[in-house]
Amino acid sequence: MAEIATLPEAVGELVRDGDTVALEGFTHLIPMTAGREIIRQRRRDLTLVRMTPDIVYDQLIGAGCARKLVFSWGGNPGVGSLHRFRDAVEKGWPAPLELEEHSHAGMANRYVAGASGLPFAILRGYVGTDLPGVSATIKTITCPFTGERLAAVPALEPDVAIIHAQRADRQGNVQLWGLVGVQKEAVLAARRSLVTVEEIVDELTPVPGAIVLPSWVVTMVAEVPGGAHPSYAEGYSERDNPTYAAWDAISRDRDSFTRWLDDHVHEGSVR
Structure with missing residues (x-):
């Protein structure tokens, strides 16, 4: 059965220096708060895996957490470039970033192979x-x-897969619905997994089209309301477009990014 924990406890237990870590979500249910907790705990030398790296990976790269990125597309959706990503690739700040690029189909199939136990x-x-x-x-x-x-x-077989979902029950069964990507496959392919959820409930009520991850495939669950912000969680929150737009200016300059880290991550709360 999945263990219920706080987010700092879960990240502290599951994410280790040098790990291959996948934070998956597709426009929706992106585990943003979990990414910032990884930064707060100052993990280093991570291989970050994601089909569509967006601002949470920009933050992780800019904070010096990453040594390699495995991906199929990267950008600030609807806005433009990821400036901390570009700075790492073009100028090696704060550290050089190795790249491994695939198509969307290639990445998705790699997760499926990992989830299926195939090489x-x-x-x-x-x-x-x-x-x-x-x-x-x-x-x-x-x-x-x-x-x-x-x-x-x-096959992609991350050391840790992290996703966000709408809810889990007290036994650690996880329920997610709406626009989803490869969250299920990432969890099944990974050696360890963390699911942050909007709420923990006594019983999961049926939702048309919902995916349920049984507790025995999930390592830890943490209740993190708003944990996808500024992306959204269908039924709980809407996409915060102004935050994505504001990130462009924050991330363009190293000093403004560093101030953001100090103000909103290292000195901030879990949210």
Whole structure:
């Protein structure tokens, strides 16, 4: 059964220096507060994995938590670039950042392989792109049945997967719904997992289209209301577009970013 803990306790127990960590969510249910707790606990040398790194990864990279990023797209959605990400790649501040880039399909299939206990995934993709030439994690194989040439990518098996969801019960069963990405696959592929939730309830009531992660596949659950902000949690909150817009100015300058860290993360509350 999943253990119920506070967010600082869960991050302190599950996220270790040098880990491969996936914070997944797709526009919706992004584990923003958990990311800031990783920064607050000053984790270092992390390999960050995410299909669509947005401002929470910009914050983690700018705070010096990351040494490598495995991803398929990066940006401040609806606004523009991730300036702390760019500074790390272009100028090595606060530390050089190694990149491993894939397509969305490649990343999703890598999670599925990890969740399925398979060593790699096969897909039709990457034809006509430069990615196989710059990534050691994209290979070409021949189908033994048809002779077709296909792409092979290794399974993703993070040390820790972190997601946000709407609710969990007191046994640690997790329920999420709405616009979801690869949260389920990330949790199933990972060695350890943390789910932050809007609320912990006595019983999960049915929701059309909801995904339920049983407690035995989740390591720890933490109740963190508003834990997806400034992204949203369907049924609980709306997307805070002004915060995404404001991040562009905060993140452009190293000094303003450092002030933000001091004011809102290292000296701030869990929220």
